[in-house]
Amino acid sequence: MKKGLFPLILITIALITGGILMTLDGKDAVTMASTVKYGLLTADTLNQSFQGVGGKITSVQVTEEQQVKQGDILMTLDTTDIDLQIAKLKTDIQQLDVKIQQATAQGDRKEDVERQALAVEAAKQAFDLAQLNYDRTKALFDAGAAAQANLDTVSYQLDTAKNALSQQQAALKKLKTDIQNNAYNVELAKKQKDSMEVQLQSLEVQKQRMALKASADGKVTRVIPKIGENVPAGATVAVIEPKQLYYDIYVDETQISAYTPGDKVPGYAAALKKEVEGVVRYITAAPQYANMRMSREKGQADASSFLVRIDVQRTPELLPGMTLEVNTGGSTR
Structure with a gap:
C-alpha cells in the first residue's frame, strides 16, 4: 500500500516544484497574461x-x-450660381478701379487752388479800389463838390466789385470743397473695393470647396x-480607408513607463508568423471596463490601466482584423 503511494507523492512534488520554477521564471499563466497583450488591426475611416x-x-x-x-x-x-456672383463682383471691381483712377488723376488740384486764390486777391483789390473811389466821391458830394451822377456811378462800381469778390470767394470755397469730396470719394471707393475683393476671395474659396x-x-x-x-x-x-492601420493594447500603470509616443513597438502577427513593427501614436487612460479586465488578467485587485494606440504601416499582407501580439516583458519571438 505504501509502495503504491510513493510514485504519486513523487509526481505531486514534481508538479509543485515545476510550478514554483515557472513562477520564478515568469512563465506561469498569470504572469504571461499580464505581459502578453493582444490587439486587433483596425483601419481608420475618414x-x-x-x-x-x-x-x-x-x-x-x-x-x-x-x-x-x-x-x-x-x-x-x-458652380453656376457662384460663377455668376464672381463675374458680377469682378465687373464691379473693374468699374471702381476706373473711378479711382479718374479721381486720383485729378490730384490735389494745387494749381487750380492757387489760380483761384489769385483771382480772389485781384477781386479784393478791385473792391478796395472801388470802395476808396466811393468814399472820396461821397465826401465831395456831401461837400457839394460832386454831382449825384458821379456818386451813382462809383456806387454802382462798388456794388459790382463787391459781387465779383463774393463770386470769386465762393468759387474758391467750392473748389476746396470739391477737392475734399474727391479725396473722400477716392478713399470710400478704395474701401468698397477692398470689401468687394474680400467677398470675391470668399466666393472663390467656396467655389474651390x-x-x-x-x-x-x-x-x-x-x-x-x-x-x-x-x-x-x-x-x-x-x-476613405487610409493606408495607416492601428491596434490598441491595454497596459497597467507599472508598464506604462515603457511606452512613449513616437517609440517603435515590435509586434507579432500570428497569422503571418512574422514580426510587425509599429509606432506609438498616443497613450490615454483606459475606460473602467479595461481596468476590470486588467485585474482579471492579473488575478489581483482593480488596477489602473492605459490604452496604447500603435500605428502600423499597411502592406498587402496585413489586413484589418488580424491579431497582433505584444510582449510587454520585452522578449520577442
Missing part, C-alpha cells in the same frame, strides 16, 4: 464632406474600392450620392 457648401452633384469621379491620392478630386457640385478632394491617400470604401442629387453642407458623401 468621412469626406463638402465644407461649408452644399448643392447639386454634377460629377462623381471615383468608385468604391478605388485607390486615391491625397488631393484627388472625388466629386463636384454645380465645391470640388471635393481626398483628405488622405487610401481606398474609397463608400460613395453615397449620385449625379443630380442635392447634398447639404457637412454631410458625408464618401468614406
Whole structure:
C-alpha cells in the first residue's frame, strides 16, 4: 500500500516544484497574461464632406474600392450660381478701379487752388479800389463838390466789385470743397473695393470647396450620392480607408513607463508568423471596463490601466482584423 503511494507523492512534488520554477521564471499563466497583450488591426475611416457648401452633384469621379491620392478630386457640385456672383463682383471691381483712377488723376488740384486764390486777391483789390473811389466821391458830394451822377456811378462800381469778390470767394470755397469730396470719394471707393475683393476671395474659396478632394491617400470604401442629387453642407458623401492601420493594447500603470509616443513597438502577427513593427501614436487612460479586465488578467485587485494606440504601416499582407501580439516583458519571438 505504501509502495503504491510513493510514485504519486513523487509526481505531486514534481508538479509543485515545476510550478514554483515557472513562477520564478515568469512563465506561469498569470504572469504571461499580464505581459502578453493582444490587439486587433483596425483601419481608420475618414468621412469626406463638402465644407461649408452644399448643392447639386454634377460629377462623381471615383468608385468604391478605388485607390486615391491625397488631393484627388472625388466629386463636384454645380458652380453656376457662384460663377455668376464672381463675374458680377469682378465687373464691379473693374468699374471702381476706373473711378479711382479718374479721381486720383485729378490730384490735389494745387494749381487750380492757387489760380483761384489769385483771382480772389485781384477781386479784393478791385473792391478796395472801388470802395476808396466811393468814399472820396461821397465826401465831395456831401461837400457839394460832386454831382449825384458821379456818386451813382462809383456806387454802382462798388456794388459790382463787391459781387465779383463774393463770386470769386465762393468759387474758391467750392473748389476746396470739391477737392475734399474727391479725396473722400477716392478713399470710400478704395474701401468698397477692398470689401468687394474680400467677398470675391470668399466666393472663390467656396467655389474651390465645391470640388471635393481626398483628405488622405487610401481606398474609397463608400460613395453615397449620385449625379443630380442635392447634398447639404457637412454631410458625408464618401468614406476613405487610409493606408495607416492601428491596434490598441491595454497596459497597467507599472508598464506604462515603457511606452512613449513616437517609440517603435515590435509586434507579432500570428497569422503571418512574422514580426510587425509599429509606432506609438498616443497613450490615454483606459475606460473602467479595461481596468476590470486588467485585474482579471492579473488575478489581483482593480488596477489602473492605459490604452496604447500603435500605428502600423499597411502592406498587402496585413489586413484589418488580424491579431497582433505584444510582449510587454520585452522578449520577442
